[in-house]
Amino acid sequence: MGNLSRRDFLKLSGVTGAGLGASALLAACNGGGGSDDGGDGASGEGKKIGISIWSSTDALGSLSVAICKKAADILGCEVQTVDQGHVSEQVTASAETLAAAGCNGMIICNSADSEMTSVINTCNENEMYVTQFYRIISEEASPDVYEVAKNSKFYVGAVHEDEVLNGKTLMGLLLEKGGPNKTGARNICLEGWTVGDATFQLRWQGYKEGLDEWNQAHPDDQATMTEPVYANTSSAEGAKVTEQFVNTNPNMDALIVAGGGGDPLVGSIGQLANMGKTGQISVVSTDFLEDLADQLESGGIFAESGGHFCDPLYAFILTYQACTGKLEVKDGEFGKEIKFPYVYVSSSDEYKDYAKYFVDDAPYNEDEIKALAEDDFDALCKAAESLSIEDVKKRHA
Structure with missing residues (x-):
């Protein structure tokens, strides 16, 4: 996997039209279908993490799912994806679907704060951890939902943008x-x-x-x-x-x-x-x-x-850490919050730099993803907030 370029990875995952399924993708990456090979510190064997997303096939959704599948393969855990179209009934049902599939944790891009009450209750009932990505519950606008999250032993937190x-x-x-x-x-x-x-x-x-x-x-x-x-x-x-x-x-x-x-x-x-x-x-x-x-x-x-498709990667890692016991989730605390930066482009020249460091090659390689999974929260937060084209240039020089 470490020698697979991001563009090749996206082709394998169907982002650029090759159309391989998830099992074929993971087999192409390491022949293991996402299971732990026992080496290099992977410790997610037997863990399954669900992804609840509006779409796994559009431009952003496909990138989001692909990078989480890459992380799952590296860390030795299994992934299951549910597309919910940002339809409230389907968003809440997705948590039930993933729980029934035996997921230990899930990450979710919900469409409204109100949906998270049902999602969190489902996670509490099934002892399934949940982390939001591209979203965070608003304490001001949704105080009741915020309290549900705060009082949950399974709400991990949220990774989102300003x-x-x-x-x-x-x-x-x-x-x-x-x-x-x-x-x-x-x-x-x-x-x-x-x-x-x-x-x-x-x-x-x-x-x-x-x-x-x-x-x-x-x-x-x-x-x-x-x-x-x-x-x-x-x-x-x-x-x-x-x-x-x-x-x-x-x-x-x-x-x-x-x-x-x-x-x-x-x-x-x-x-x-x-x-x-x-x-x-x-x-x-x-x-x-x-x-x-x-x-x-x-x-x-x-x-x-x-350029923020690494947002769900960090939500995935937080959930992985909760599932493997590295990150303790406590009731009475709202959960962890990571704010992710955007990249802005307004010319084809600006985009060329972005494509070189985020598309042609992944902004995080295999060793870096393993290291992120071992980081404490402060180090994870710092790594996320510093992500930029210049940051990738420096790390991959």
Whole structure:
């Protein structure tokens, strides 16, 4: 596995279309189907960790699952994945499915805080550890759910991003350099994914804060943003929402596609191309597409934040540590929190560096993943927060 490049790994896992199943992938990596070979410190033999995710096939979801499968193979444990589409009933049911499959722990990207009450209760009943990724329960907005997590012996914690800062940064890029003339966008439309999604709410807060700060500082040069229209997590709905925006907002010069794993963005930029609007409307989004370099070159995308697919890797490692007894989970404490940084790119040249250190080769090699699994929480937190293109360059020099 240590000699397998990230691009080759993604091809094996089906991310770039080869379509091998999980068992074939793990066999291709080490011939062991994910079981512990007894060497090099792997200690996860007999442990099974579930992954509950909106989709394991879109741009971000496939990367997220692939890097967790890589870690599972290195650490000698088994993985089971459930796609739940960010549909609340399916999100809560996913925990039951993974518990019934005999998982010792699970990581989950839920869509709303409210779902976590049922998820955590299922984990408590089945003594199954759970860690959130790309999400964290809000103590302020969801105090009851927060207390459920706090009082659980099986809620490990959450690995997530500073989404408010993410939103402000993308809004700032649009206001400073967006629009058809690259002198700044002023008429911005907002495409969300699912109503009530906790991460979207934080990004939206950031977009609004960035917009408010601009308008306060530029009273004679005001910008506007629409209320969100939701595309869920499908390409077709992304295209439909974008067409609606163009037809009802004749002065539209920018589009924020808040996320949704990448598929809504694919539909949106495809629809703009069909309408002859590529480059005329500046598109920013979160979650890197596989063809991001080409989209930046053509003007299909103006700027994007992403590169955060290692977030679920850290959630996986925390869960692995809880399952193997290295990390103690206590009731009465909310759990561990790791904040993950985004990478921002706004040109094909910037993306080349990202591709070299995050795509062509993995940002963490086999020895580094083993070391992360042995780290205490403070060291894990420091490693996560320092991840960047420069950090990978230094480690892999």
